[in-house]
Amino acid sequence: MSDNILQKLLKPSARGKVWWVFACIMVLVLVTSLVDFGGYYNKAVDKFKIPFPKVKEVPFRLGLDLLGGTQLTYQADVSAIATADKSNAVEGVRDVIERRINIFGVSEPNVQINRTSGGDYRIIVELAGIKDVKQAIKMIGETPLLEFKEQNTEIRQVTAQETTQLNDFNKTAEKQATEVLGKVLSGGDFKALATAYSQDEKTKAAGGDLGYITEKDNPEIYNLAKNIPVGKTSADLGKVTNGYEIIKVEDKRVKTNAFSNTEEKEVKASHLLICFTGTTGCESGLSKEEALEKINKLKSRATINNFKDLINQNSTEPAARESNGELGWFGAGAMVQSFEDAVFKQAVGVISGPVETEFGFHLIYKQAERKVEEIKASHIFIKIMTEADIVGSQSEWKNTELTGKNLKSATVEFNPQDGSPEVSLAFDDEGAKMFEDITGRNIGKPVAIYLDGYPISTPNVNEKIPGGKAVISGKFNITEAKLLSQRLNAGALPVPIELVNQQTIGASLGQQSVNDSMKAGLIGFIIIAIFMILFYRLPGLMAVLALMVYSLIVFAIFKIGFSMAALLLVGIFLLIGITVNGWFILFSFISYILLYFIGGLSPVTLTLAGLAGAIVSVGMAVDANILIFARMKEEIANGKPLTSAIEDGFKRAWPSIRDSNFNTLITCFILIMFTTSAVKGFAITLGLGVIISMFTAIFITRNFLNLIPSAWLEKRHSLITSVKSSENK
Numbered sequence: 001m002s003d004n005i006l007q008k009l010l011k012p013s014a015r016g017k018v019w020w021v022f023a024c025i026m027v028l029v030l031v032t033s034l035v036d037f038g039g040y041y042n043k044a045v046d047k048f049k050i051p052f053p054k055v056k057e058v059p060f061r062l063g064l065d066l067l068g069g070t071q072l073t074y075q076a077d078v079s080a081i082a083t084a085d086k087s088n089a090v091e092g093v094r095d096v097i098e099r100r101i102n103i104f105g106v107s108e109p110n111v112q113i114n115r116t117s118g119g120d121y122r123i124i125v126e127l128a129g130i131k132d133v134k135q136a137i138k139m140i141g142e143t144p145l146l147e148f149k150e151q152n153t154e155i156r157q158v159t160a161q162e163t164t165q166l167n168d169f170n171k172t173a174e175k176q177a178t179e180v181l182g183k184v185l186s187g188g189d190f191k192a193l194a195t196a197y198s199q200d201e202k203t204k205a206a207g208g209d210l211g212y213i214t215e216k217d218n219p220e221i222y223n224l225a226k227n228i229p230v231g232k233t234s235a236d237l238g239k240v241t242n243g244y245e246i247i248k249v250e251d252k253r254v255k256t257n258a259f260s261n262t263e264e265k266e267v268k269a270s271h272l273l274i275c276f277t278g279t280t281g282c283e284s285g286l287s288k289e290e291a292l293e294k295i296n297k298l299k300s301r302a303t304i305n306n307f308k309d310l311i312n313q314n315s316t317e318p319a320a321r322e323s324n325g326e327l328g329w330f331g332a333g334a335m336v337q338s339f340e341d342a343v344f345k346q347a348v349g350v351i352s353g354p355v356e357t358e359f360g361f362h363l364i365y366k367q368a369e370r371k372v373e374e375i376k377a378s379h380i381f382i383k384i385m386t387e388a389d390i391v392g393s394q395s396e397w398k399n400t401e402l403t404g405k406n407l408k409s410a411t412v413e414f415n416p417q418d419g420s421p422e423v424s425l426a427f428d429d430e431g432a433k434m435f436e437d438i439t440g441r442n443i444g445k446p447v448a449i450y451l452d453g454y455p456i457s458t459p460n461v462n463e464k465i466p467g468g469k470a471v472i473s474g475k476f477n478i479t480e481a482k483l484l485s486q487r488l489n490a491g492a493l494p495v496p497i498e499l500v501n502q503q504t505i506g507a508s509l510g511q512q513s514v515n516d517s518m519k520a521g522l523i524g525f526i527i528i529a530i531f532m533i534l535f536y537r538l539p540g541l542m543a544v545l546a547l548m549v550y551s552l553i554v555f556a557i558f559k560i561g562f563s564m565a566a567l568l569l570v571g572i573f574l575l576i577g578i579t580v581n582g583w584f585i586l587f588s589f590i591s592y593i594l595l596y597f598i599g600g601l602s603p604v605t606l607t608l609a610g611l612a613g614a615i616v617s618v619g620m621a622v623d624a625n626i627l628i629f630a631r632m633k634e635e636i637a638n639g640k641p642l643t644s645a646i647e648d649g650f651k652r653a654w655p656s657i658r659d660s661n662f663n664t665l666i667t668c669f670i671l672i673m674f675t676t677s678a679v680k681g682f683a684i685t686l687g688l689g690v691i692i693s694m695f696t697a698i699f700i701t702r703n704f705l706n707l708i709p710s711a712w713l714e715k716r717h718s719l720i721t722s723v724k725s726s727e728n729k
Contacts, residue, residue, distance in 0.1 A: 018706045025700055029549055032556040041535075072137065073501035076121040080399050081495060086327050090121045092405050097125060097140055098554075100315040114198030123497065135627055137499065145496050146404030147450040148435070148470075149397035150442050156391045169385040177237050177382040184233050190248050190378060192266065199243070200381040208378040214255060215373075225249050225377045225566025226247035243383040251376035264372040269343050270325040272298065272310055272353075273317040295354045295361040302351050307365050316360065331372060339364070397448050397455075400438050410485040415473065421481035423472040432468025440464040517611040524615060525551070528622055536629045537718075539646075542704040543625040543697070550621045550696040553615060554689060609682040617689020620664070624697035628653040650702050657698065661690050 034041055038055040045052050076093055078086040090113055098111050110126040158166070172672035180197045183191060198204040215222045224238040228249040233376065239246035240480030255264045286294065298310055309324040332340065339362060342355040346366050353363035371419050390395075408426045415422055427435055438447060442461045449457040449472055528547070532540035632649030640648065667688030672680055 018703060021703050022707060025549065025703065029552060032549075032552040035556040035559055036552055046194070071501075071503050072114075072125040072140065072499060074123045074125070074140075074497040075499065075500045076123060077496040077535075078121055086121065088121070089405075093495060093497060095122055096405075097123065122500070124239075137502070145450075146407060148400050148402040148438060149450055150400055150438060151445055151450045152394065152396055152398040154398075155394050155396065158387050158390055162390050166385050166387065166390065173382050173384045174237075176242065177246065177380075180380055180382065181237055181246050184246055184248075184380070185235070190233065190380075194378060194380045195489055197382070198380045199383045200379070203379070203381075208380055210377050210379060212251075212253075212374040212376045214375075220374060221245060221247065221377065221379060225375045226373075242386065243381055245382040246382075248378045249375055250378065253374060253376075255372040255374045257560055265344065266329045266331045266370055267343055267366055267370055268329045269327050269341075270307065270311070270365050270367065271317075271327060272302075272307070272315045272325055272363040273320070273360050274298070274314065275316045279358060279360045291361055295363060299351070299353055299363055304316040304349070304351070304362055304365065307351060307363075311362075314690075316561045329370075336538065336657040346589070397450075397484075402427075402431055402434045402438060404436065412478070412481045412485050413471070420473070421478050422480055423485050425470045425472065427468035427470075435465060435470060436466050436470055498527065517608065517615065521611075521618065524618055528619065532622060532625070536625075538631050538708075539625070539632065539701070539705060541713065542701050543622055543629075545704055546625070546696045549700055550692055551618070551691075553692050553696070554617070555691075557688060558614075609679065610685040613682040613685030614689060617686055617693065618660075620686075620689060621693035621697055624653070624657045624661070625701055626694065627656055628698070628701075646705060650698065654698070657694070664690050 034055050038057045042054045044050065045054055075089050078089060082090045085722050094111050094113055110128075112124045112126075114122045114124055116122060143698035154694065176197070180193060183193055186313065189211075194208030196203055198208050200208070210218070210221065211437060213222055213225075220240045221238075224240075224245060225236065228234055228247060230249055231250055234246055238247060243376075243621075256262060272295075274285045274286070274291045274295045276288045277286070294314075298314060302310055308324045312321050315325055317323075317325065327335075332344070334340070335343070336357045336359075338357050339355060342352060342362075343364050343366055346352040346364065348369050350368050351363055351365045354361040355364060356362075406427045408428045408431070411424050413422050413424045439461045443463060444461065446460050447459045448455045449459075449470070459471075459473070462664040519720065525547070529544045532543050534540070536543065628649050631653045632645050635648045635652075665687055668683040668690070671683035672687070
């Protein structure tokens with residue numbers, strides 16, 4: 001008896017297969033509903049005290065445009081990298097930035113590489129939920145560029161003939177500049193002369209107009225122009241790095257803030273920092289209370305005369321002894337908010353504090369304050385020739401192939417001779433071989449270690465060094481050595497990067513977009529449901545139910561990620577394939593590969609463009625049903641029995657459905673591979689919708705119709721269509 005039951009379960013009848021598939025669909029609906037509405041389920045369990053286990057709530061992961069946050073755009077300098085290695089080097093930068101951000105606990109950072117039409121490489125960093133731009137920049141900017149350089153033995157000197165050529169050119173340039181200046185001073189039209197003679201291609205078409213400039217914008221021209229009265233031109237030639245300048249000053253004014261309409265100011269200050277455990281980059285070991293007590297004692301002793309000495313002896317700021325805590329001139333927006341608020345409010349000549357920031361407690365000495373002056377100027381630029389124009393840019397040091405990308409680990413050690421802290425570096429296998437080659441060909445010569453473009457150690461090589469170990473020694477204290485090792489271990493950038501754009505996106509706009517998108521999606525769903533039921537009757541109702549299953553699956557994938565959702569679908573498809581149709585075993589693996597390719601193991605980050613793709617896919621999800629039902633009507637009109645018409649409708653509509661959906665998938669694939677950001681998000685959700693819709697529109701709708709007994713349907717022909725078969729006409 002038990003053997004017969006087992007045999008029936010393994011080889012069910014045709015009717016049993018339909019109910020078995022329906023049971024599998026209901027399991028899928030249950031699981032996806034718990035994922036989508038886990039919070040409501042848990043509340044119901046608590047409210048009614050149902051003895052069911054709770055589920056883990058999975059929130060949507062919103063992207064930058066919906067959650068708000070910061071977007072930073074960096075340009076990678078790959079000029080020193082071989083053409084064949086540029087792409088890999090920039091990939092390395094992306095990996096390091098991702099690793100660096102994740103150390104700080106940023107959820108789901110989006111770091112993408114974009115190749116511009118000009119051949120430049122740009123890295124776009126999107127940090128959802130991070131509103132402080134300075135914090136975001138600091139997260140990335142603290143990752144150092146580590147380089148090993150050897151002496152450049154191929155520096156070319158200018159020849160005697162080239163020197164003569166250079167001098168002749170510059171004499172001609174000076175003569176030309178003098179002649180143009182004479183024309184200006186004799187009353188010539190400045191704009192016309194600039195258009196005719198200036199060699200600054202960016203401004204000559206506008207008559208040499210530079211607009212309003214500050215000292216920060218263009219220090220050389222600003223310093224020449226500040227002593228020229230308004231409406232006057234320079235009485236003498238101005239000499240700058242690459243040529244001669246003739247300047248006309250048209251206006252001078254105090255720069256105002258475009259948002260607050262207040263005059264902008266700059267301050268000059270120095271500071272003493274005492275950090276404590278838990279602050280950014282701190283290794284002092286002091287608790288917050290101990291740090292506050294220490295800085296209060298220093299405040300009681302601090303005077304203008306001894307402030308530098310106190311900084312050198314006590315400050316925990318890296319390199320404080322070299323900088324004496326000097327911050328130079330800075331304006332609004334350059335410092336963290338609490339520091340900026342304090343220094344701009346305090347009086348000049350006063351040491352204030354303690355001021356708490358994310359770095360610790362500060363004593364701040366405000367040395368001077370000034371208004372930011374900007375000058376509206378025009379110029380005529382006459383270029384001179386330099387040695388660099390002849391021999392090109394040269395340096396006494398040249399890059400080796402060894403950089404921070406080959407770094408395995410960095411640890412703090414102490415010099416056995418004088419006890420000073422050092423940073424010991426260990427390289428990977430490739431880096432160890434390169435370091436051995438570098439030291440081997442430079443015995444008796446120096447090898448420079450550069451960090452962020454500056455030499456921090458230039459030791460002489462006494463012998464070839466195998467094993468892949470190097471030591472950075474210098475004027476470190478223990479705090480600076482520990483901080484450097486931490487930064488290096490976080491990942492060193494293979495190539496330099498420069499911040500070229502930054503923007504902050506508010507969450508209020510994102511929330512409004514979410515609400516509007518959800519409203520649009522709901523309205524679209526209702527309109528589609530009404531249309532399908534009114535036009536296609538019972539099959540239309542089945543299609544709407546299938547569309548609801550489709551929505552549950554898609555939004556569950558948005559929450560738990562592509563790969564986990566694919567595994568769920570594989571389980572269902574395998575069960576159907578084993579018990580009903582073996583083709584579903586193959587279909588299960590194809591579905592998994594497609595979903596894994598689109599999203600990998602990562603969760604889905606939902607963006608506004610992604611929501612748009614999801615809403616568009618709702619309409620596409622019923623497109624297949626429309627083709628099937630239209631074909632069913634044709635079969636009924638041709639005189640076929642209702643059950644045969646339903647079967648043939650699904651079978652004969654499939655080629656059209658297959659071709660149209662696969663064309664859409666090919667387009668999505670191209671967009672995913674060759675675009676970034678919003679377009680890629682749209683393509684991912686649209687492609688996902690197409691894959692799921694082929695399953696729900698064909699398989700689930702068909703199963704729902706097959707649940708209804710054929711004899712019952714034959715008697716109620718009007719539930720399917722108002723079209724009469726040719727036999728009944």
